[in-house]
Amino acid sequence: MAAPRVAVAGGGLAGLAAALELKDLGCEVHLFERSRLLGGRATSFEVDGHVVDNGQHVYLACCTEFVRFVERAGMRDALYLQDRFDVTVYSHGVRSGLRAANLPAPWHLLWPMLPYRHLGFRGKLQLARALFALSREGKIQGDFAQWLRAHGQSEETVRAFWDPFMVPALNAPLEHMRAAEAAFVIQTAFLSDRNAARFGYSTVPLAQIMDAAAAGLTSVRRSTAVSTVDVQADGVHLRTVNGESADFDAVVLALPPRALQRVLPDSERIGLRDLDTYETNAIMDVHLWHDRGRLDFDFCALLDSPVQWIFQKSAGYLCCSLSAAGALVASSTDEVVERIWREVSAALPQLSQARLVRGAATRNPEGTYSARSGTVRPGARTLDRKVAVAGSWTATGWPDTMESAVRSGTAAAIALTEQNAWKTER
Numbered sequence: 001m002a003a004p005r006v007a008v009a010g011g012g013l014a015g016l017a018a019a020l021e022l023k024d025l026g027c028e029v030h031l032f033e034r035s036r037l038l039g040g041r042a043t044s045f046e047v048d049g050h051v052v053d054n055g056q057h058v059y060l061a062c063c064t065e066f067v068r069f070v071e072r073a074g075m076r077d078a079l080y081l082q083d084r085f086d087v088t089v090y091s092h093g094v095r096s097g098l099r100a101a102n103l104p105a106p107w108h109l110l111w112p113m114l115p116y117r118h119l120g121f122r123g124k125l126q127l128a129r130a131l132f133a134l135s136r137e138g139k140i141q142g143d144f145a146q147w148l149r150a151h152g153q154s155e156e157t158v159r160a161f162w163d164p165f166m167v168p169a170l171n172a173p174l175e176h177m178r179a180a181e182a183a184f185v186i187q188t189a190f191l192s193d194r195n196a197a198r199f200g201y202s203t204v205p206l207a208q209i210m211d212a213a214a215a216g217l218t219s220v221r222r223s224t225a226v227s228t229v230d231v232q233a234d235g236v237h238l239r240t241v242n243g244e245s246a247d248f249d250a251v252v253l254a255l256p257p258r259a260l261q262r263v264l265p266d267s268e269r270i271g272l273r274d275l276d277t278y279e280t281n282a283i284m285d286v287h288l289w290h291d292r293g294r295l296d297f298d299f300c301a302l303l304d305s306p307v308q309w310i311f312q313k314s315a316g317y318l319c320c321s322l323s324a325a326g327a328l329v330a331s332s333t334d335e336v337v338e339r340i341w342r343e344v345s346a347a348l349p350q351l352s353q354a355r356l357v358r359g360a361a362t363r364n365p366e367g368t369y370s371a372r373s374g375t376v377r378p379g380a381r382t383l384d385r386k387v388a389v390a391g392s393w394t395a396t397g398w399p400d401t402m403e404s405a406v407r408s409g410t411a412a413a414i415a416l417t418e419q420n421a422w423k424t425e426r
């Protein structure tokens, strides 16, 4: 039997993960991506002669499927991972840190809390109580800010722990964060295993990983948006905005929810509902080049600032990540660079005499998607066996992250293979 011909619409992480899995399952894979770049939100491009990522991306050690994806792309060496959870936190020039102890969770985190200077003793007790409560709680309702208040977390504890760790993890302010999703993150990263929350990131521009992942596919069509997908009795007919069309045995739609609705206007017919009800949350990164060379951290958190994390990408280059950036994404580059430089140079004593050489900003008004209350995230399978759906916003059990994107892509590939009973071999 000839290899099944499968189209993948969308060359973000979800589409690439689906494509890699389908290829390994013996399919002919044709990838269509609207942009000239692969990777979707997790890509890289040039800004003023510097290659920057579309925002700093980190993964945690518990993101096992993302790591497996990078390995499959042959890029394992491009990933850095801490040997233990170890973070530096600055507040108004005061530096303190949290380094996991050799103890079972959650003691691995609570023990190093003792010398943590940004939280008083009472706050530490509050935090310990909340972590133990989260380790026991099953289904939690409501928003996370409410849950924290109900569990006696003071403003100080929110500022010194919950804000810097949870706002970037879920890209939302605590009051817009579902308590159940927050609990999942804490349980997975902090309470399951003392190694799970180790930070990692790519040491090469993300686009290099994405290009490597796409290298072995049958065809990769960049700058080729899919305009419509026509699901027929014996296959799918796909048209692109460039006026081309082709037939496939099946398709993976690895698109953001509204783009999916546009290419498949009768999506409800195959069980895809509420595609216009996802909320988008902005992320912004401010890139700062200064004249002080290398600083003594790889990355650090800032308290009391719109910047949650700063990553030292190379000597003299800091990438500052602003999750839940809200209206800031609409500010002009000059305005936001000046504001963030003021924040960063005031918070880091090493930069008190430094000069800003250059600044840039990358903006993602649609940084992440979250399902509105009442919306059910769809799984990979649809009511039509020839169509599967992927995307970090689908029902993977994870919030909108790289891990969710990869899981969704793999699930979509497996769904197509199983539903079509393709006799494939790994």
Ligand SMILES: Cc1cc2nc3c(=O)[nH]c(=O)nc-3n(C[C@H](O)[C@H](O)[C@H](O)COP(=O)(O)OP(=O)(O)OC[C@H]3O[C@@H](n4cnc5c(N)ncnc54)[C@H](O)[C@@H]3O)c2cc1C
Residues within 6 Å of the ligand: 009, 010, 011, 012, 013, 014, 015, 032, 033, 034, 035, 038, 039, 040, 041, 042, 054, 055, 056, 057, 058, 059, 224, 225, 226, 227, 254, 255, 256, 259, 263, 283, 284, 285, 364, 366, 367, 368, 390, 391, 392, 393, 400, 401, 402, 403, 404, 405
């Ligand atoms: C600035 C920023 C920082 C982030 N930081 C982190 C982080 O630290 N850790 C983490 O885990 N996650 C992070 N994320 C989230 C992460 O990037 C996403 O969860 C993940 O990349 C989503 O992958 P995806 O393939 O599901 O979606 P997308 O990346 O959105 O991919 C969808 C693709 O479909 C393409 N497309 C759209 N319409 C069409 C069409 N008609 N035809 C063909 N192609 C089309 C798009 O161009 C895009 O390439 C961050 C996101 C941003 C924006």
